[in-house]
Amino acid sequence: MRSTQPVAKTAPFRGGAVIVGTLLLTALLSPSVGAATRKSTKKKTARTTKAVTTTAPATTAPPATVAATVAATTIAAAVNVADPRFIQGAKTGDTLTLGMLTQPNNLSPVLNGNGQLTIFNQPAYAALILRDSNGKALPDLAVKWGYSADKKSYDITLRADAKFSDGTPVDAEAVKGSIELYKKSGAFASTAAAITGVTVNSPTSLSLAMSTPDPTLPYLLSQDGVVGNVYSKKALADPTLMTSGSYGAGPYVLDSGATIAGNTYTYVANKNYWNQSSIHYKKLVIKVIVNSSAVLEALKTNQVDAVFGGDPQTASAADGQPGIDLTFAPTSYDGLWLFDRGGEVCPALKDQKVRQALNTAVDRIGLAKGLYGKYAEPTAVPSSGPGQEGYDPAFETVYPYDPQKAKKMLADAGYPNGFDLPITYVGQPARTRLVQAIGAELELIGVRLKASPAATFPAFVADLQGKKFCGMQLPSSISLNPYTAIGGNFIPGAPLNPFNSSDADLLKLYNSYPTTDDQPAVAKAMTKRLLDLGWNVPVVRTSSIGFVGTNVKGFKITTAEGVVNPTLLYPS
Amino acid sequence: MRAVILKRLALSVPLVFAVTAITFIFISLTPGDAADAIYGSGNPAAKEAMRQELGLNRPLPVQYGRWAWRALHGNFGKGINDQSPVLHFLKLRVWQSVSLIVGALIVSVAVGITLGVCSAVRGGLIGRVIDVVALLGVALPSFIIGVVLIVLFASIIPLFPATGYVPFTQSPWQWFRSLVLPVVALSLPGIATIARVTRESMLDVLGREHIRTLRLNGFPERTIILKYALKNAALPVVTVIGLSFVGLLSGTVLIEGVFALGGLGSLVRSSATDSELSIMLALVTFFTLVVVFMNLLLDIAYAWLNPRIRLS
Numbered sequence: 001m002r003s004t005q006p007v008a009k010t011a012p013f014r015g016g017a018v019i020v021g022t023l024l025l026t027a028l029l030s031p032s033v034g035a036a037t038r039k040s041t042k043k044k045t046a047r048t049t050k051a052v053t054t055t056a057p058a059t060t061a062p063p064a065t066v067a068a069t070v071a072a073t074t075i076a077a078a079v080n081v082a083d084p085r086f087i088q089g090a091k092t093g094d095t096l097t098l099g100m101l102t103q104p105n106n107l108s109p110v111l112n113g114n115g116q117l118t119i120f121n122q123p124a125y126a127a128l129i130l131r132d133s134n135g136k137a138l139p140d141l142a143v144k145w146g147y148s149a150d151k152k153s154y155d156i157t158l159r160a161d162a163k164f165s166d167g168t169p170v171d172a173e174a175v176k177g178s179i180e181l182y183k184k185s186g187a188f189a190s191t192a193a194a195i196t197g198v199t200v201n202s203p204t205s206l207s208l209a210m211s212t213p214d215p216t217l218p219y220l221l222s223q224d225g226v227v228g229n230v231y232s233k234k235a236l237a238d239p240t241l242m243t244s245g246s247y248g249a250g251p252y253v254l255d256s257g258a259t260i261a262g263n264t265y266t267y268v269a270n271k272n273y274w275n276q277s278s279i280h281y282k283k284l285v286i287k288v289i290v291n292s293s294a295v296l297e298a299l300k301t302n303q304v305d306a307v308f309g310g311d312p313q314t315a316s317a318a319d320g321q322p323g324i325d326l327t328f329a330p331t332s333y334d335g336l337w338l339f340d341r342g343g344e345v346c347p348a349l350k351d352q353k354v355r356q357a358l359n360t361a362v363d364r365i366g367l368a369k370g371l372y373g374k375y376a377e378p379t380a381v382p383s384s385g386p387g388q389e390g391y392d393p394a395f396e397t398v399y400p401y402d403p404q405k406a407k408k409m410l411a412d413a414g415y416p417n418g419f420d421l422p423i424t425y426v427g428q429p430a431r432t433r434l435v436q437a438i439g440a441e442l443e444l445i446g447v448r449l450k451a452s453p454a455a456t457f458p459a460f461v462a463d464l465q466g467k468k469f470c471g472m473q474l475p476s477s478i479s480l481n482p483y484t485a486i487g488g489n490f491i492p493g494a495p496l497n498p499f500n501s502s503d504a505d506l507l508k509l510y511n512s513y514p515t516t517d518d519q520p521a522v523a524k525a526m527t528k529r530l531l532d533l534g535w536n537v538p539v540v541r542t543s544s545i546g547f548v549g550t551n552v553k554g555f556k557i558t559t560a561e562g563v564v565n566p567t568l569l570y571p572s
Numbered sequence: 573m574r575a576v577i578l579k580r581l582a583l584s585v586p587l588v589f590a591v592t593a594i595t596f597i598f599i600s601l602t603p604g605d606a607a608d609a610i611y612g613s614g615n616p617a618a619k620e621a622m623r624q625e626l627g628l629n630r631p632l633p634v635q636y637g638r639w640a641w642r643a644l645h646g647n648f649g650k651g652i653n654d655q656s657p658v659l660h661f662l663k664l665r666v667w668q669s670v671s672l673i674v675g676a677l678i679v680s681v682a683v684g685i686t687l688g689v690c691s692a693v694r695g696g697l698i699g700r701v702i703d704v705v706a707l708l709g710v711a712l713p714s715f716i717i718g719v720v721l722i723v724l725f726a727s728i729i730p731l732f733p734a735t736g737y738v739p740f741t742q743s744p745w746q747w748f749r750s751l752v753l754p755v756v757a758l759s760l761p762g763i764a765t766i767a768r769v770t771r772e773s774m775l776d777v778l779g780r781e782h783i784r785t786l787r788l789n790g791f792p793e794r795t796i797i798l799k800y801a802l803k804n805a806a807l808p809v810v811t812v813i814g815l816s817f818v819g820l821l822s823g824t825v826l827i828e829g830v831f832a833l834g835g836l837g838s839l840v841r842s843s844a845t846d847s848e849l850s851i852m853l854a855l856v857t858f859f860t861l862v863v864v865f866m867n868l869l870l871d872i873a874y875a876w877l878n879p880r881i882r883l884s
Contacts, residue, residue: 105653105846111610112653189615240655260664261654262842263834289735289832291715297722297734298832456845458604461612495612
């Protein structure tokens, strides 16, 4: 459910994170969760006060197979397993000020926590699992997790010494309440649909009853998937409290008196955090600066220590400037979505040939270079990217640029004079540029792209649901596990599938994914099927961008983890 | 005079209702609602529950009536996203906006009138410079001026902070520094307009016979200009100050964005785009009352300046 960056880039459309998130349920099937965690445990035991006991994983199945995830990812039997936030030798700084170009609707992780907006929740809320900057699942409030032998339940063991910021203990009841709250009123409640019940076994142990062995649970139960965030009793009794306060067990706690929603969010060290030595700052401030030039100046003048988010223009301006470290990684694919695959409003789109013609008509190389410079690369592949499951570089050459051929394909399909293609998008300048550029390409084969910019995010949502438009422009994450991405975007009933398009082959592959022995092969087959169907017209793979000053370390953006976790940052 | 004030105040009541009702209608005309803002295209059940709870499905007049009734009792409701009371949002932010708007008002009036008088009296080069500045002030959007100021006076010559606001209670000096650039950016269009109108009006008055009479009677030039000419020239200036003030209110929406200030202007923007109806209506009420109050002050100023108004 990582929301992709551009959607939520500016404040007026910050809700964008929500929608994309709804569709783009990230999964991290971290390649070998057990191995990753073991490694971290070994490396970081030094700072724990008591001896750490680790238990070898029950199986050492090949990475990224269901077996690996499903087989009990037994990490450590003792509760004193390593804290992934601990950094050996790091000093404690006074104040970390992080600049953001977007703001959350509110501070409730239940309603709001998704994609880059989780940055506002991560300081105060700890989840069961913590994904590090490489996307590895590490223990946070949970020390052990994994499927039972029959794969019908997912067993979680909690850290015994964790407390909420109000001093009450983090126990299995709180986790149960938190998951149930998310299933009821979470913005992306559908991501937790496979969890059918929660049973408390003891104060530190609980089991999730599963309808299918969802391979994405380690992601969902992490700070990125949001389902695993744990809330205190007080917040569970009245969840609206969380919209303006913090009720979690993270290393920081919100200082409401020094917070102006939408402008400045101030967090102070949480005195009740279970491991004080892994709190790296006395104070953490997140400043919302919606103007990208101003945010860069704020960084240059040390008003902020680092900035998450940014457009290619700002990145080009910052590139090479002394004292600014530019970090970016491809995290989204962007282009057109063709919704009306049954031809209800745009009969032409019913024909697979027509959709393929649109894919053939776009000069991806030219657009990527012209619009984004080095901050994007051309791509024809929906839903996945290099290094991710389901990706194959050979897919990129399925639709080589050939407007003549595209025109002929249209003529063969019975549209020699093209057709009108109404789409909607969130009317931001960067998006308008992309939409206009794609429109100019399609114009050459006679397809008239009628793009209507939505003035606000709610308006965009209304557009999508109104079935007036045959498609849209929207960037979508490539960091997702294919199962999650397809489930959120391309199966009937998926949030980003307003016309409920259905393809039997795709559905069959999708349903077989959780239990197959060869998930990578099925994932590739799903991507290939999507590519052949031509349901989307991906054009570019865009990057999430961050700017780091000289005072901060630990700031990293990768394809696997496109969101920076502020609690992992420390003074240089 | 008292009649003028009472009449004004009486007029402001229907005005507030008209403005809030129009706002209500406009917001309801935009597609999508608060539930869409929060849930996007996911969780339809929770979305519907929220619409029920907030009464978003009810007819518009019912929704407005409910709001107005509560507002009359001082209850402006609470936020939809962040469920704090609406007045809490305003309270947190109002001082930033007041600092910014009052600062910009003082600067644009003081600088505008000074420039206008100087150019009327000295003419020539200053007059032309003011024309150019006025043109720029009107033509350049304040957010562009803001970005240029940040680059020049925060980055290249690091005199002032690039963004943010420091409360007066925390450090008066830092408070002042944090306001300089936004106040300058916000007041520039006002300075330009006020200076031009002052100049025209002063030139007109200085050419009149009573000024010549004063000069012939040996009054010092300084007294003539500041005491007699300026007072006579002030009526159109006061009018344009009123108009500029309204411009300042709307200017804060953009300027607060550029300088990352958390005042009411940025709240206007975010509540509009998030369909935060309660916050939007509270802001509209607040701004309407501020404008009514400002107009009242201007009316008093008119009366003071022009005995004909006072006596009628």
